[in-house]
Amino acid sequence: MVETEGIWSGKFRSLTIGIILVVMAVAFEGLAVTTVAPKIANDLHGIELYGWIFSGYLLAQILGTMVVGQQIDKRGLAKPFTISLLLFIIGIVAGAIASNMTVLILARALQGFGSGALVTCVYTSISVSYPDRLRSRMLAVFSSAYVLPALVGPYVAGVVAQHISWRFVFWGILPFLFLAAVLTLPVFLRLTGTGNQQSTGNARAWLALALTIGTGLLLTGLGMLPQIVGIVLSAVGLLIMVIPLLRLLPKGTFRARSGLPAILASRGLFMACYVAMETYLVLALTEVKGYATDMAGLIVASAALSWSAAAAIQARIDARDQGKGRRTRVLVGVLLMLVGMSINVWVPSINLFLALAGQIIAGFGIGLAHPTSGAIAFRYAEPGSEGEVSASLQFADAFTPGVVVGLGGAILAIFHSLGTSQEISISAVLGLQVVIILLSLVAAFRLPRGSNRSPSAS
Numbered sequence: 001m002v003e004t005e006g007i008w009s010g011k012f013r014s015l016t017i018g019i020i021l022v023v024m025a026v027a028f029e030g031l032a033v034t035t036v037a038p039k040i041a042n043d044l045h046g047i048e049l050y051g052w053i054f055s056g057y058l059l060a061q062i063l064g065t066m067v068v069g070q071q072i073d074k075r076g077l078a079k080p081f082t083i084s085l086l087l088f089i090i091g092i093v094a095g096a097i098a099s100n101m102t103v104l105i106l107a108r109a110l111q112g113f114g115s116g117a118l119v120t121c122v123y124t125s126i127s128v129s130y131p132d133r134l135r136s137r138m139l140a141v142f143s144s145a146y147v148l149p150a151l152v153g154p155y156v157a158g159v160v161a162q163h164i165s166w167r168f169v170f171w172g173i174l175p176f177l178f179l180a181a182v183l184t185l186p187v188f189l190r191l192t193g194t195g196n197q198q199s200t201g202n203a204r205a206w207l208a209l210a211l212t213i214g215t216g217l218l219l220t221g222l223g224m225l226p227q228i229v230g231i232v233l234s235a236v237g238l239l240i241m242v243i244p245l246l247r248l249l250p251k252g253t254f255r256a257r258s259g260l261p262a263i264l265a266s267r268g269l270f271m272a273c274y275v276a277m278e279t280y281l282v283l284a285l286t287e288v289k290g291y292a293t294d295m296a297g298l299i300v301a302s303a304a305l306s307w308s309a310a311a312a313i314q315a316r317i318d319a320r321d322q323g324k325g326r327r328t329r330v331l332v333g334v335l336l337m338l339v340g341m342s343i344n345v346w347v348p349s350i351n352l353f354l355a356l357a358g359q360i361i362a363g364f365g366i367g368l369a370h371p372t373s374g375a376i377a378f379r380y381a382e383p384g385s386e387g388e389v390s391a392s393l394q395f396a397d398a399f400t401p402g403v404v405v406g407l408g409g410a411i412l413a414i415f416h417s418l419g420t421s422q423e424i425s426i427s428a429v430l431g432l433q434v435v436i437i438l439l440s441l442v443a444a445f446r447l448p449r450g451s452n453r454s455p456s457a458s
Contacts, residue, residue: 007130007138015129016141018184019122023145025176026115029092031149031304032157032173033057033108034278035297036166038286043166046101047287048223048416051409054279055219056105057112058402059212064116065394066208066248072124072390078189081121085185088114089177096170116394121188123390127378135378136323139371140315150304158294207244214240215403222410248395256443260380260392263447267373268396269440270334272404273433274366277341278303278359279405284347284426285355299355303363310367318375326372327447333369334441337362341434347427369444376447404436 007016033040033053041047064087068080091110098104126138157169214237221233252261278300285296314329340362343354377393408429415425 005134007134007141012130012134014186015125016138018180018188019125019138020141020145021176021180021184022118022122023142024149025173025180026088026118027145027304028149028153028176029111029115029173031153031300032169034282035154035157035293035300036161036169037279038283038296039161039293040104040166041101044098044101044104046104048413049101049105049409050283051219051223051279051406051412052101052105053108054275055216055402055406055409057108057115058275058398058405059215060109060112061116061398062212062395062402063205063208064113064118065120065398067205068117068120069124069390069392069394070204072121077121077125080117081188082185084114084117084121085177085181086114088118089174090114092170092173092177096167112398116398119397120390120394123374123393125188127390132379133319133322136318136326136371136375137315139374140311142311142371150301150308154297154300154304155294156297158292158297162293204248207247211241211244211248211399214238214242214244215399215406219403219406219410222407223413225410225414250392256446258446258448260377260389262443263373263377263380264392264396266330266334266440266443266447267370267377267393268400269436269443270337270366270369271397272400273337273341273437273440274303274362275401276404276408277344277362277430277433280408280426280429281344281350281355281359284344284350284423284430285352288347288422288426289350291352295352299352299359302356303359306360306363307367307370310364311371314368314372318372323375326376327444327449329372330369330376330447331441331444333365333367333372334437334444336365336368338365338434338437338441340365341430341437345427345430345434347423347430404432408432 005011007013037050037053038047041050041053064084068084071080087110091107091112091114094107094110095104098107122142126135126142130138156172157166160166160168160172217233217237218241219237221230221235221237224230224233250261250264251257252259253265256262256265282296282300285291285299286293310333317325317329340358340360343358343361344350374393377389380389411429411432412422412425415428416422
């Protein structure tokens with residue numbers, strides 16, 4: 001390897017462009033739907049199912065992540081990538097023509113499966129194809145691929161939903177996907193992946209399916225409390241979840257044991273806080289404070305932009321210190337998220353200025369922590385298990401956000417049944433995020449101090 005080679009050199013240029021296109025398409029869809037979700041829920045008469053617009057998507061990501069993770073290690077990247085892209089497109093079309101919330105949530109689940117699988121393919125290609133000195137830089141580019149979608153996605157989605165129809169938001173994503181397919185597939189077809197025949201086979205996929213079903217039952221039951229059926233569903237769901245969760249996560253994750261378990265614990269928690277805060281802040285701005293959808297879109301865009309800026313900064317610092325300060329960058333990032341989130345906890349005091357400030361700070365924090373935690377995790381990938389580590393990262397990015405967003409929806413449903421005002425109920429949901437980000441900070445302190453070294457490297 002020539003030391004001067006970079007991610008834009010001839011050897012890596014095509015793959016780098018392909019990754020950016022895939023991430024941009026997925027990012028545009030996620031940011032756009034976050035902005036227009038309150039309008040979708042109102043138009044389809046399902047505001048009580050608001051949280052499922054996101055939980056259905058995020059929980060299905062677990063299946064996509066686990067199924068494709070083991071398939072990559074077994075068969076390579078080309079076929080899993082192609083199937084994932086097709087499923088994502090089908091989900092987009094189904095969402096555009098949805099006539100009720102049930103169809104919309106099923107479409108979101110298809111989108112989630114496809115996006116989880118696609119991003120796992122992307123993570124694996126980074127781990128397999130780039131040397132360690134370029135991975136942090138590539139992960140920063142991964143985050144920076146959100147810039148264009150963040151600049152135009154939320155605001156344009158808000159304008160389209162406000163003046164035409166939210167359905168055109170889904171249709172508008174299709175050109176991104178077709179362009180990504182045309183320019184990316186030739187690159188991924190040349191990547192054979194790890195070809196590891198020691199894959200865990202279908203076991204992880206079945207565990208992920210059981211975990212998804214159990215989590216869905218738990219969240220459904222919580223939303224029906226204090227009815228007896230809600231208590232029963234919650235208990236059954238929790239029982240179904242336990243074994244798959246213990247089997248899918250590295251041993252010691254719940255204790256944030258130093259190493260990969262601590263990385264996944266902290267990352268899962270801060271991702272959950274970020275997604276839930278953004279989800280319910282948009283609801284507070286549009287449904288409680290009365291701001292237009294396009295203004296809420298600008299708030300979402302500001303967080304994505306500060307995320308991208310911070311990711312670029314951490315990449316430069318990482319190149320300078322050769323990864324020695326990764327643990328510190330994660331800690332600083334999570335602390336900034338705590339500050340940003342604390343600004344917007346009390347809904348009665350929220351205005352556009354505070355929402356903007358809080359989101360910029362929180363976005364900058366996760367921009368430091370997210371790519372850095374990925375770079376640390378890749379150092380724990382043994383040769384031939386890159387797909388599994390990529391799947392673990394995606395699992396952390398999907399499972400806890402799905403649970404926490406769904407838990408927020410359950411809290412709203414319970415408070416609504418008690419006759420509590422929407423201001424108070426959303427404040428309770430946002431307050432929960434502050435507690436969770438504190439737990440993420442505790443887990444981050446368990447990150448290994450020598451996180452730039454790995455067992456496989458030595």
